[in-house]
Amino acid sequence: MPLHINTPLLESRPLSLAAGRSIWLKMDALQPPGSFKIRGIGAACEHHAKAGKRRFVSSSGGNAGIAVAYAGRRLGMPVSVFVPETATELAKALIRQEGAEVIVHGASWQEANERAMSALDADTAFIHPFDDPLLWTGHATMIDEVVAEGLSFDAVALSVGGGGLMSGIVEGLARNSLAHIPIIAVETEGAASLADAMEAGQRVQLPAITSIATSLGARIVSERAFEVTQTQSVDSVVVSDHAAVEACLRFLDDHRVLVEPACGATLALAYSHMDALSRYNRVLMIACGGATASLAQLQAWHTA
Structure with a gap:
């Protein structure tokens, strides 16, 4: 029996209405330790x-x-x-x-x-x-579960820190004959090491992490994550800390689940960065979760 659970796959009516397209959530925020990890x-x-x-x-x-x-x-x-x-x-x-x-x-x-x-x-x-092939193979089970439920989708949106989640999702897509599906890789300002690497054409190290989304705080992405951007269709999107926090609070109202800003960054695509989804009709969002932010902390960030 694996240590993770099969998590719900939900069509989000609130996010779909906000984004103007069909948004499906892989709810890994419901894993026993609180995240996809x-x-x-x-x-x-x-x-x-x-x-x-x-x-x-x-x-x-x-x-x-x-x-x-x-x-x-x-x-x-x-x-x-x-x-x-x-x-x-x-x-x-x-x-x-x-x-x-x-x-x-x-x-x-x-x-x-x-x-x-x-x-x-x-x-x-x-x-x-985040930087271990054993991890990526484990994270790939998310896509196995989605495919087993019969959902078709034309993009996967996910948050990027060190790149372990993205590496796993890409592996899951490949082993389910879905390697053509594009990735929307979301980071917060002050932790956007993937976006900087894609712009530079090589991995670069951030001088410091200044985002409150510390779970995205890898100053340099893994080599595998950067390789993915060279071989797959990857759209890079960078959102503000405020947008990520506001998405967390709206998501709590909409789905009664508390996630941290590292996850809120992806959810912000539906709430405030809809243009990043304009090419897609049905988007699978990885609600990766995160257990290290409390409601009080989110509210304090939101009013700061």
């Missing part, structure tokens, strides 16, 4: 457990760390998650709630990741938050 991370953890590893180490300021902690608890494996100083108290509490150890190190994810790598030994598996 458990699909790939769960698959990776199960792989390493079967290979004889006895401990998991990860580096994440949020959803990936929560997913590793959840997988470790379910598999009976100890977990250590290295988080940067910018990790929220809520994120740390949710990781600890799953029984994992939290180690705070460094000003950014890169520094926390370097410290995590130094904590490995022969019995320990490192679970990367």
